[in-house]
Amino acid sequence: MTPEAVLLEVFARLAARRGEPLFIREQEVSEWPVDAVTALRSHEILQRSRPATNVVCTGCERACVMPVHVRAEGNGVSRAFVVCDRRPDINRVAVQDEALKQQRVSVDALGSWRLPDAGALPPDQSAPYSRTASTALQRQPPSVGRSETRTSSPLGTSG
Numbered sequence: 001m002t003p004e005a006v007l008l009e010v011f012a013r014l015a016a017r018r019g020e021p022l023f024i025r026e027q028e029v030s031e032w033p034v035d036a037v038t039a040l041r042s043h044e045i046l047q048r049s050r051p052a053t054n055v056v057c058t059g060c061e062r063a064c065v066m067p068v069h070v071r072a073e074g075n076g077v078s079r080a081f082v083v084c085d086r087r088p089d090i091n092r093v094a095v096q097d098e099a100l101k102q103q104r105v106s107v108d109a110l111g112s113w114r115l116p117d118a119g120a121l122p123p124d125q126s127a128p129y130s131r132t133a134s135t136a137l138q139r140q141p142p143s144v145g146r147s148e149t150r151t152s153s154p155l156g157t158s159g
Helices: 003-017 026-030 034-042 123-129 133-138
Strands: 022-025 046-048 054-056 065-067 069-072 078-083 092-095 102-105
Touching: 003 022, 003 034, 003 102, 022 026, 026 102, 034 046, 065 078
Parallel strands: none
Antiparallel strands: 022 102, 046 102, 054 065, 069 078, 078 092
């Protein structure tokens, strides 16, 4: 995966979240090119986050998304696990600490980050880059099933 592909993937996921925070597992981020991760972190777009509260259970082939439970043991060590309620032969499934680590990406972090200057690009490419990245991601899709009625006066002005 190229750094450009990572950026496009992150932006597409953010757009699909419609302004809600995006969480990405640390394991996935570790597979990205170092240049992409460095760029996202240097602009504070990608930040370490709280541990995941839900994980994909590894107890069987169903791969259910389950809430994580954490139990503190007497020696100060905590153990994370999920409780399978879908199969009678599985109960607690241990969750590794690495599976709980995640990164956070949000549209707010993109608010001050600008795409390349319009003057630095050829004229035919400058229009899409003349806004902030967060504005581009927060655009709403066109409404379906709703129309606007415009009337026109004889003088050519809309009314």
